[in-house]
Amino acid sequence: MGERIQREVRSWSFPQITGIRGRGLLLGIALDPQQFVSVEGKTPAQQLVYALMANGLITVPAGPSTVRLLPPLNVSEAEIDESLSILRETISRL
Numbered sequence: 001m002g003e004r005i006q007r008e009v010r011s012w013s014f015p016q017i018t019g020i021r022g023r024g025l026l027l028g029i030a031l032d033p034q035q036f037v038s039v040e041g042k043t044p045a046q047q048l049v050y051a052l053m054a055n056g057l058i059t060v061p062a063g064p065s066t067v068r069l070l071p072p073l074n075v076s077e078a079e080i081d082e083s084l085s086i087l088r089e090t091i092s093r094l
Contacts, residue, residue, distance in 0.1 A: 016044075025071050049067060
């Protein structure tokens with residue numbers, strides 16, 4: 001499942017994403033800080049985390065420019081699809 005998520009995110013051509021790394025289901029999406037409008041007191045990762053949360057996907061920052069994905073080990077393919085859909089839609093609106 002982790003490889004599937006990585007392949008999917010790598011296939012997107014969003015300037016906000018500079019890469020995805022990790023092992024298994026512990027993944028980090030690296031962000032380009034220059035692609036985010038500066039919001040006082042919020043890092044790019046925090047901005048994306050709050051936007052994802054507003055759209056129904058809970059994630060956490062892993063530093064100022066990385067968002068951590070950590071789904072449970074028993075995650076279903078349908079849940080992965082839904083999460084990737086929310087992630088893609090949210091990033092496309094930033």
